[in-house]
Amino acid sequence: MKEDDIRFIKLLVLVNGLVPLALLAWDQSHHRLGANPQNFLILTTGMMTLIFLMLTMAVTPVRKVFGLNWVIHLRRMFGLYAFFYGCLHFLSFYSLDRAFSLSSTLHEIVARKYIWFGITALLVMVPLAVTSTNAMIKRLGGKRWRALHRLAYVAAVGGVIHYHMQVKADVRLPLVFAAVLSVLFGYRLLDTWRQRKPALLAWTLSRSEPPRKD
């Protein structure tokens, strides 16, 4: 795929990632977020964080299974969007739910187990966002950078547990996220295993396409 096309696809992701935020802002300014706008903002930004975390984790499997090497170019933007919506999620909790009270925010963070998972997920995304530039990848070296960015797994698992823990009874949606996550992890386990036993699973390898040039 040509560099120009990749740039265009990145632009597509950039614009589409902002659509939910634009609609949230539009609805908010027209008082159309329902009876409980603050909850709606917190829930929706949290949901967007999870969706982008799933997309980030899906890049490698999609690339390898379908031979779509170019998708790798979208991973950074997915990850940064996850971090972006995660920050908005926390900020809406801090401002709308906790009324900008630092002490009550800290108290809630300490007192609520479900927030432990959420805040961990958000905090581990900080170093990932900071080291997301090309210069940082070079500075850290590919191997170390990849090891560090496995923290994305912690963020994704933490985020899904955080969501699951506060649902009262209808856990269907958190379970959907958990199922997606298991598939993505399952693929990684299988992939690692496959690489270690190439002889045994040569036939599987032969079915998946070799990496293509961009």
Add this chain to the structure above:
Amino acid sequence: MLKDENKILAREVTPPSVYFNRRNFIRAGILAASAVATGVVYRKLNPVGTNSGPSVQTAKIEGVQKPAATATNDNSGFTVNEPETPFEDITHYNNFYEFSTDKEEVATAAANFKTTGWTVSVEGLVNKPKVFALDDLLKIAPPEERIYRMRCVEAWSMVIPWVGFSFSKLLNVVEPLSSAKYVAFQTLLDPARMPGQRSNVLDWPYAEGLRMDEAMHPLTILASGIYGRALPPQDGAPIRMIIPWKYGFKGIKSIVKIKLLETQPRTTWSAYAPKEYGFYANVNPHVDHPRWSQATEQRIGEPGRRPTLMFNGYEAQVGHLYAGMDLRKNF
């Protein structure tokens, strides 16, 4: 010089400016279309953004007595000096799992719920068990307006002008036996009319219960309306319980059966998660839900949070019912 028929003449080549323009044009189109598609998906998942569901217009209830006329003194708790939550919010933000687990979907899911031919069976330890037709039940006492705080266990709250009468007036008609210590309530079980019952998210039918003295308390009402009109389906039509000092889930909706018992009945939420929801479920800012704080609440329509009051602000009226009880144990 070879003549090549397929050779494209220089003048036939699309000029780069036109070519790139066309490409940019197509790309702009793809970009716009994808943004619209994302927007449509977002709207599908968040219908609340476009509108707040169907507006309801139920029948006006005649002859409703206002709190000033019914309150025997200022201490009755029959009214509260706090702004009433708008009708649209009360009717579009509902916990009613029989229709949907999404509070903002209930109004739409319940819109076509019909209550014609509704009956309520009052049975168990009573002298005069009876199956009431709804109209007869509503004739037991004149309708009163009661403006109560409504505190949900999820830590949000409203102020709702109910229409109803004290539940004790119904009990007096059926004459409880002295052995009756508890009252058990049951919601309609009909998955065809209540689509939420097709999934087993809770153990249907929904069941609730009160201790006899709680049931007899004048604040405890059998409600049939809000804002002077009959209850819309999403708020528990045609008849429901309101116990204003308890968390909202105690206020069982769409009641078909009331049974007086000697022993404490099984109640839906405390059976579902006994460590999280107790039988009493009195509003108590000092006893947190295991997963979240109950110290403050979010009043619908207000920014920020306000402190939650002991017994939801009805301590003067009901505190004595629980004298000597460990409310941490009996949450």
